[in-house]
Amino acid sequence: MIGYIKSHVVRWVVPLAAVMTVLLLGSYDLRGADPTVQVRFDASKAGPRVVESLTEERILRDYRFAWTSLTQAMEYNTLDPLEGPFVGTAKQWLAQTVVSQRQTGLRSQYTQQNHTLEAVFYAPEGDVIELHDTAEYHLQVLDGDKEIHNEQVIVRYVVLMTPAADRWVIRQMQAVPQF
Amino acid sequence: MTLAQDPHLPTSAVAGDETTISTSGNGQAILYLVGPGVASKREISLGEDIHLPSRELQNAGRYVVSVCSDACRSGSFYVAAAEPASLTFLVHPSRVPVGLSDAISGVALPFDPFHNLVRVPMAITFQLTSGKTAMMSRSVQTQDGVAWFRTSSGKDAGVLHVVAAVDELSARRAVQQVASEPCNLRIKGQRTPKAILVETEPVRDCSGNPVPDGTIVTFTAAEADGKSTVDAPIKQGVARAQIIVTKAAVISAASGVVMGNELRLGAQP
Amino acid sequence: MRFALPILLVAVTVGLIAAALFGVGQAGGTVGIAAGSALPGLTPNAGTPEQALANLFTDLQRRNWNRAFAALSKTSGVDEPSFIQDWAGANGSLRTFSNLEGYDSRPLHATSDDAQVRVRLHWATPVGPVEDVRDFHLTHEGDGWKVVWPKVEAPTVPAQVVPVTYLRWDLISGGAEDGWGSRNVDSPHVRIISMNAVESAEGSVVMGEVVNEDTIPAFVNVNAALVDGSGNAIDDESSFDKIAHVLLPKQVSPYRIDFPNINLKNVKNVRMDVKATLVPASADPVIGVMDQKLDPDVQGKSVLHGELLNQSGQTVNIPHVIASFYDSNGKVVWVADGYVDRSLLPQTSEPFAVEIPRTLAGKVQTFHVVVNQYSLGKS
Structure with a gap:
C-alpha cells in the first residue's frame, strides 16, 4: 500500500515540480534584467508651496512606478506599461521610442537604477511639480542579441509631474547636461 | 573595415536643427541613434560626415550614438530646447471672492515648437486686468523653465483677465471675481390672496458687490405646528418665494451661514 | 393501463387551471x-x-x-x-x-x-x-x-402666462487641440458638512449633508468606503438617488449611503469622498415645501408630511423629496426620501410623505427637506 502511494506521489510530484520550475524560470525570464528602481526623494527645497508628507509619499511611489514601467516598455518594446504613469509629451516621446525600437529591432535595458530626486518647484495650487532627478543606471542597447552600447551613466532629468485622478503622472521628462 | 576611434559628436545641438557626426576609419558600418522619441539605424561609410536630419532631433534630451563595424564605439550628446513657441499657463482659481489676499496664482512654462521645456532664463510678464483697470503687471524671470506669481483678488466682481507674455508670445486666462458672503440679508413680505410673497432686498456682500445670481436663499415660515420652506435662487439680485401661511408665523431667510431679519405675521383673518 | 399517465396529467392540468x-x-x-x-x-x-x-x-x-x-x-x-x-x-x-x-x-x-x-x-x-x-x-x-371610488380632485391650471427670469449657466471649454493648462476651469467647491454612521435593520447607513460652497452649480456625488480594523476596505457605495445631485450655490443636500447586510461593529473607519463636476444647469423650477409636520400616520408610524408647491411655470414630472432629521444637538440622525407619484403642475401643490424608523422617532427634533425633480426631456 505504501509503495502504491509512493509511486502515485512520485508520479504526480515530479511533473508538478517540473511545471513549477518552468513557470518560475519563465517568470524570472519575463522579469528580465533587475527591475529594482531605487529612488531617494528630497522635497524640502520645493516652493512656493510646501510638499505635504502624503504628497511626497505618493510622488515617490508614482515616480518609482513610472521608471519601472519605462524600463519594461523599453526592454520589451511594449506600449502597455506607458498607459497610466505618463501623459502628454512624456508619453508621446516614450511611445515613439518604443515604436522606433520595434521597427529597427532594437531594445534598451535600464538596470541598477539609483535616482536622487529633488523637488525644485511646487506650484501654489499644487497642480504641477518640477523635479530634478540625478539618475545613475546601467544602460545597454541591443540590436537583436547583439550589444551595441553598454555604459554605466549618470543622467540628469528635468521632470514635470501633475496630479491625475488617483496618482501623480509624468508629463515631461527631459534629460539635460546639467541642472 | 576598421573603426579607428569614437564617433565625433556635436558639443551642442538645438532641437529641430540638423547636425553632423564625423567618424574615422574606412569601410562600411552601421550607425545607431537612440534618444527621446527616436531609435534608428542606417548604413554609413566610415570616414565620412554623417548628416542627422532635423526630424530626428526634435526632442530635447540625451542621444546615444553607436557606430558598429567589427566592433561598436559609442558616444552621447545632448539636444537643447529651441526658442519658445508657446506658453503653458496655469491659473487658479477659476472663481475667487473679491478682496481676498494672495488668492490668485499663476504658473507659466515656456515650450519650444517641439514641446520641449525651455530652461534658458527669460522674463515673463504677468498682467491682470479687471475691466479697463490694470490690477497688476509684473515681470518674472523663469527659473528651471518656470515663472509664477501670486496676488490678491480685486475689489470689484467681474471677469479678471490674466495674461502671461514673453516676446511676441502670450497666453490668456479668465478668472471670475465674485462677491463674498452676503451682508445684511433683509427680507420683506406682502400678503396675496393665496399666500405671502416674500423677497429679499438686493443681496450684496459687505463691499457692495451683488451676490451671484443662482445663490440659494432659504425662506422659512415657522408656525406653531409646522413649518414651510422654500429654497429660492437669487435672480437679478433678489430672491423671491411665495409661502402659504394661514396661521401666525415667523418668516426668516438664510443664505449659507448668513441669517436675515425676521418677519412676524399674525393669523390670516 | 397505458392511458393512465396521460389521463392523470390532463386531469391535474385541468384542476390547476380551474384552481387558478x-x-x-x-x-x-x-x-x-x-x-x-x-x-x-x-x-x-x-x-x-x-x-x-x-x-x-x-x-x-x-x-x-x-x-x-x-x-x-x-x-x-x-x-x-x-x-x-x-x-x-x-x-x-x-x-x-x-x-x-x-x-x-x-x-x-x-x-x-x-x-x-x-x-x-x-x-x-x-x-x-x-x-x-x-x-x-x-x-x-x-x-x-x-x-x-372617491371623487378625484385633479389639479387644474387656468391658462395663463407665467413670467420667468430664466437663469442658467453654460460652460465654455477649450477645443480638443488646446494644450495642457488651457482648459483649467476649477471644479465646484463642495464640502461634506456632516456625517453620521448608524446601524439600521438592513445593515449600516452612512448619512449627512453636503453643501455647494461655490458660486456655480455643481453635480455632486458622495461616496463612502467602510474600512475594517486591519485597514482593509469592506465595501464602498455611493449616495445613488439619495442626494440632490445638482446643487445651486449655497444649497445644502442630505445624502444617505446604504450598506446592506454589513454590521457596523465590523467597521473601524469610514472614508468619505465627495465628487463635484461642472454642469450646465438651470435655477428653475422653484418648489416650495409647505406645511411640513412630523406626525404619526394611520398605522402609527412617524411620518414627515407636507405639500410641495410648484412656484414655476413648468410641469415637474417626478418630484423627489429628501429629508434630513436632526436630534436636539443638531446632529443628522436619519435621512429619508420618497417619490411623489403625481406630477406637479405649474402653480399647484401635491402632498408628500416620508417615513422615519420607529426607533428614531423619539430622537428627532427638527428636519430639513429638499426637493429633487425629474422632468421629461431635461437632464
Whole structure:
C-alpha cells in the first residue's frame, strides 16, 4: 500500500515540480534584467508651496512606478506599461521610442537604477511639480542579441509631474547636461 | 573595415536643427541613434560626415550614438530646447471672492515648437486686468523653465483677465471675481390672496458687490405646528418665494451661514 | 393501463387551471393580484368586500378600464376619465411608469351593507418598489360588493402666462487641440458638512449633508468606503438617488449611503469622498415645501408630511423629496426620501410623505427637506 502511494506521489510530484520550475524560470525570464528602481526623494527645497508628507509619499511611489514601467516598455518594446504613469509629451516621446525600437529591432535595458530626486518647484495650487532627478543606471542597447552600447551613466532629468485622478503622472521628462 | 576611434559628436545641438557626426576609419558600418522619441539605424561609410536630419532631433534630451563595424564605439550628446513657441499657463482659481489676499496664482512654462521645456532664463510678464483697470503687471524671470506669481483678488466682481507674455508670445486666462458672503440679508413680505410673497432686498456682500445670481436663499415660515420652506435662487439680485401661511408665523431667510431679519405675521383673518 | 399517465396529467392540468381561474382572492387576509382572472366572464362574483377589491385590481392591472369602472359603486363620485387618470397617472408622472405588483388588504370594519378596507398597494416603478396605503369604502349593491371610488380632485391650471427670469449657466471649454493648462476651469467647491454612521435593520447607513460652497452649480456625488480594523476596505457605495445631485450655490443636500447586510461593529473607519463636476444647469423650477409636520400616520408610524408647491411655470414630472432629521444637538440622525407619484403642475401643490424608523422617532427634533425633480426631456 505504501509503495502504491509512493509511486502515485512520485508520479504526480515530479511533473508538478517540473511545471513549477518552468513557470518560475519563465517568470524570472519575463522579469528580465533587475527591475529594482531605487529612488531617494528630497522635497524640502520645493516652493512656493510646501510638499505635504502624503504628497511626497505618493510622488515617490508614482515616480518609482513610472521608471519601472519605462524600463519594461523599453526592454520589451511594449506600449502597455506607458498607459497610466505618463501623459502628454512624456508619453508621446516614450511611445515613439518604443515604436522606433520595434521597427529597427532594437531594445534598451535600464538596470541598477539609483535616482536622487529633488523637488525644485511646487506650484501654489499644487497642480504641477518640477523635479530634478540625478539618475545613475546601467544602460545597454541591443540590436537583436547583439550589444551595441553598454555604459554605466549618470543622467540628469528635468521632470514635470501633475496630479491625475488617483496618482501623480509624468508629463515631461527631459534629460539635460546639467541642472 | 576598421573603426579607428569614437564617433565625433556635436558639443551642442538645438532641437529641430540638423547636425553632423564625423567618424574615422574606412569601410562600411552601421550607425545607431537612440534618444527621446527616436531609435534608428542606417548604413554609413566610415570616414565620412554623417548628416542627422532635423526630424530626428526634435526632442530635447540625451542621444546615444553607436557606430558598429567589427566592433561598436559609442558616444552621447545632448539636444537643447529651441526658442519658445508657446506658453503653458496655469491659473487658479477659476472663481475667487473679491478682496481676498494672495488668492490668485499663476504658473507659466515656456515650450519650444517641439514641446520641449525651455530652461534658458527669460522674463515673463504677468498682467491682470479687471475691466479697463490694470490690477497688476509684473515681470518674472523663469527659473528651471518656470515663472509664477501670486496676488490678491480685486475689489470689484467681474471677469479678471490674466495674461502671461514673453516676446511676441502670450497666453490668456479668465478668472471670475465674485462677491463674498452676503451682508445684511433683509427680507420683506406682502400678503396675496393665496399666500405671502416674500423677497429679499438686493443681496450684496459687505463691499457692495451683488451676490451671484443662482445663490440659494432659504425662506422659512415657522408656525406653531409646522413649518414651510422654500429654497429660492437669487435672480437679478433678489430672491423671491411665495409661502402659504394661514396661521401666525415667523418668516426668516438664510443664505449659507448668513441669517436675515425676521418677519412676524399674525393669523390670516 | 397505458392511458393512465396521460389521463392523470390532463386531469391535474385541468384542476390547476380551474384552481387558478376560480381561486382569486380566496387566500384570506392577504390577497395577491397575480391570482386574478385570466379570461373574461370568469371573474368570480364579489361575494365579499375583499373579493370585490380583488376583481377591481385584476381589471386595473390589465388596464381593462371599462370593466373596472363598471364594477364601481353607483355612489362613486368619479367619471371614467378621472378614474383612469387617478389610477394610471398623467403628465409623465411616476405613476404613468408604474405597475401594480400586488397588495395586502386588512378590513377595518364591516357590516352587512358596507365595509372599510385598508389596502397597502405595492407598485413596481423605475425608481424601485413604492408602497401606497389607501382606505377603500365598499357597499353591498344588488348581489355583490362594489367599491366606492372617491371623487378625484385633479389639479387644474387656468391658462395663463407665467413670467420667468430664466437663469442658467453654460460652460465654455477649450477645443480638443488646446494644450495642457488651457482648459483649467476649477471644479465646484463642495464640502461634506456632516456625517453620521448608524446601524439600521438592513445593515449600516452612512448619512449627512453636503453643501455647494461655490458660486456655480455643481453635480455632486458622495461616496463612502467602510474600512475594517486591519485597514482593509469592506465595501464602498455611493449616495445613488439619495442626494440632490445638482446643487445651486449655497444649497445644502442630505445624502444617505446604504450598506446592506454589513454590521457596523465590523467597521473601524469610514472614508468619505465627495465628487463635484461642472454642469450646465438651470435655477428653475422653484418648489416650495409647505406645511411640513412630523406626525404619526394611520398605522402609527412617524411620518414627515407636507405639500410641495410648484412656484414655476413648468410641469415637474417626478418630484423627489429628501429629508434630513436632526436630534436636539443638531446632529443628522436619519435621512429619508420618497417619490411623489403625481406630477406637479405649474402653480399647484401635491402632498408628500416620508417615513422615519420607529426607533428614531423619539430622537428627532427638527428636519430639513429638499426637493429633487425629474422632468421629461431635461437632464
